[in-house]
Amino acid sequence: MITTSGLTKVYESRGRKVTALDGVDLHVREGEVFGVIGQSGAGKSSLIRCVNLLERPTSGTVTVDGVDLTALAGKSRRAGKDLRRARSSIGMVFQHFNLLSSRTVKDNIELPLEILGVSGAERSRRALELLDLVGLADKARSYPGQLSGGQKQRVGIARALAGEPKVLLSDEATSALDPETTRSILQLLRDLNQQLGLTVLLITHEMDVVKTICDSAALMQHGRVVESGTVAELLATPGSQLAAELFPVSGAATGPDRTVVDVTFHGESATQPVISQLSRTYNIDISILGAAMDTVGGRQIGRMRIELPGRYEDNVVPVGFLREQGLQVEVVEEDAETPAAAATALVKEGAK
Numbered sequence: 001m002i003t004t005s006g007l008t009k010v011y012e013s014r015g016r017k018v019t020a021l022d023g024v025d026l027h028v029r030e031g032e033v034f035g036v037i038g039q040s041g042a043g044k045s046s047l048i049r050c051v052n053l054l055e056r057p058t059s060g061t062v063t064v065d066g067v068d069l070t071a072l073a074g075k076s077r078r079a080g081k082d083l084r085r086a087r088s089s090i091g092m093v094f095q096h097f098n099l100l101s102s103r104t105v106k107d108n109i110e111l112p113l114e115i116l117g118v119s120g121a122e123r124s125r126r127a128l129e130l131l132d133l134v135g136l137a138d139k140a141r142s143y144p145g146q147l148s149g150g151q152k153q154r155v156g157i158a159r160a161l162a163g164e165p166k167v168l169l170s171d172e173a174t175s176a177l178d179p180e181t182t183r184s185i186l187q188l189l190r191d192l193n194q195q196l197g198l199t200v201l202l203i204t205h206e207m208d209v210v211k212t213i214c215d216s217a218a219l220m221q222h223g224r225v226v227e228s229g230t231v232a233e234l235l236a237t238p239g240s241q242l243a244a245e246l247f248p249v250s251g252a253a254t255g256p257d258r259t260v261v262d263v264t265f266h267g268e269s270a271t272q273p274v275i276s277q278l279s280r281t282y283n284i285d286i287s288i289l290g291a292a293m294d295t296v297g298g299r300q301i302g303r304m305r306i307e308l309p310g311r312y313e314d315n316v317v318p319v320g321f322l323r324e325q326g327l328q329v330e331v332v333e334e335d336a337e338t339p340a341a342a343a344t345a346l347v348k349e350g351a352k
């Protein structure tokens with residue numbers, strides 16, 4: 001639904017060049033909620049602003065619903081008109097709502113329809129329908145100043161939906177809201193995604209947002225996408241930073257001669273009693289040091305850090321058993337007793 005390829009954005013201010021996007025390839029499937037996460041300055045806002053051409057990319061292409069927006073940008077008047085039409089199929093929700101304080105809630109929602117030249121009666125009908133959809137049917141005549149933050153964001157979302165977009169872009173839509181309101185706004189976005197088949201691309205710096213509603217996620221660092229995939233794919237990727245942050249586990253070995261492993265559960269394996277099977281089959285005591293389980297997209301998914309008695313060499317067979325059950329197992333190396341850690345220690349030694 002949304003594809004960017006080789007997307008680059010270089011800002012020039014006072015003779016200094018800042019590369020905000022450095023060759024971003026992103027693919028958002030139709031009907032999914034896709035989260036882009038990254039630290040401040042990673043280029044998230046630049047990315048979303050380039051996707052709807054609010055910001056002109058320096059190079060690369062942006063395709064939304066089969067239309068190459070970059071090819072339309074800033075060429076002939078005809079292309080300009082096509083670009084405006086293509087952009088009306090993209091709704092945008094902002095962190096600070098961007099509502100007009102002098103207009104009523106209903107008039108705020110009608111604004112994009114006015115710009116599209118929709119007749120008064122039709123505008124009014126659509127606005128009331130949208131207010132109902134976001135749960136604010138009784139606020140049509142209120143002014144933004146009379147609403148709570150969560151209600152303002154609901155108006156922002158209704159306005160973004162006015163042009164019946166197929167894609168909704170959201171830049172930190174919940175970061176000005178308290179946790180409770182955040183949850184209700186995320187739920188609304190999820191409902192809209194499901195009811196209307198809306199594709200949602202959202203930017204956030206909160207891992208919880210990704211965990212709550214995203215089907216897929218990408219991690220941005222220094223203008224680049226360094227990881228990207230469905231939550232299940234990320235979990236299945238050894239060493240994935242996103243997976244580790246989505247399902248953080250900690251806990252150190254309780255003594256010498258212990259093997260600590262992180263086990264990732266997803267899909268079928270999450271419902272099998274593998275840990276108790278492991279314990280019975282090999283007659284070993286297993287300690288759980290930490291766990292992070294959650295339901296993502298209706299499926300149980302998560303990680304567990306467990307400890308087995310003995311060194312890694314003694315546990316090759318039980319670890320193999322876990323892998324055979326379809327689980328992803330990563331050995332946590334905390335001292336130089338495991339081969340990989342020993343290798344790392346040697347490298348460090350050599351570097352001295």
Ligand SMILES: Nc1ncnc2c1ncn2[C@@H]1O[C@H](COP(=O)(O)OP(=O)(O)OP(=O)(O)O)[C@@H](O)[C@H]1O
Nearest residue numbers: 011013018020039040041042043044045046047205
């Ligand atoms: N209009 C601009 N002119 C010059 N530099 C800019 C402009 N907009 C953004 N930048 C720079 O581009 C880089 C990426 O900024 P961007 O706003 O995309 O980051 P972000 O990931 O959205 O950060 P945050 O989480 O703080 O919103 C930063 O170094 C920023 O200073």
Ligand SMILES: [Mg+2]
Nearest residue numbers: 044045046171
């Ligand atoms: Mg930003």
